[in-house]
Amino acid sequence: MEDIMRVGIYCGSKIGNNPIYAEKAEELGTFLAKHHIGIVYGGSNQGLMGKVADAVLANNGDVVGVMPTFLQWKEVTHEHITELHHVNTMHERKGKMLELADFLIALPGGAGTMDEFFDVVTLSQIGKHQKPICLYNINEYYRLLKSQLEFMVKEGFMLEEQYKKIFIVQNPEELFQIIKQNTTNMTI
Template sequence: MKRLAVYCGSSEGNDPIYMKEARKLGNCLADANIGLVYGGSNVGCMGAVADGVLENGGKVIGVIPEKLKSVEIAHEKLTELHVVETMHQRKAMMAEYADGFIALPGGTGTLEEWFEVFTWAQIGYHQKPCALLNINQYYQPIMTLFDHMVEQGFVKQAYRELIVMENNPEQLIDRLKNYQGKYIDKWS
């Protein structure tokens, strides 16, 4: 595993644990010699995860749309920073560079980006791991929703089982390094 894409908020959240664990994830990625691909910002959890990788000597690729360059505040110390025109280009480039995907706590943008790559896994566009770092039990309601979707017949149990979720960054990275992707035919 060469690089992981991390989706997370440009906000810090209300509990300092979010920033602390985002930085810790960055440290762990660098320690595991795994590069980071992310949204290119130096603020909020986005900045914390990038700083965590950089302070441990790791490589960071940022991808930021021109429109967000001044709003999210582009990180100036990255290994590479790609400025693109649209969010679609940002997401496509991040997916292309990444060998897997992690969502840290964040808002609707974080969820939208992660759900897109998770959907791609379901329909066979890739067999890369899609993970949630469940800091402060942030993603527990999402997993409850997934259980409900399975119960109601809108999501197969096998797809729900594709989600890799851990509360601890080190354990999450270990699981991702050992991940064996599998395509599950959605329509059979």
């Protein structure tokens, strides 16, 4: 298999109350596949996770899932993805996703998405990776988190240089520009 660029996708296993979240997740998946960018994600067919994966697959894209064995149920595991890695714990899932991804992005989601996002931010801060990190601000979902991060900088709990490494985008085109500017191993 050729060496392609992959975006690590963190997002909800639910679709949310507003249909725009599913619509924009599908739009992102379609956009990435059409630009020959694969995804690494949690391996589910549910929620925004399933929407983005299905959109990538529908456009002949590369989808790699990382599924903890205790979550592997026929109703949850996406059975049509390109590649599926099995791990034992959620911690191992985060590590494997980080290993396989060239770029990291959080779409809307709940506590699990926030855990994954803050894990990669923390690992970046302590020098364990230099991969770009992005918040996909669908429907202003991350407006309050952006304010909290700015407050953390203001109060001296986060360095401004670290905050500036978190990109906040509104659409696939903005994301694509960030990817092009911040990755060197891309073939697009």
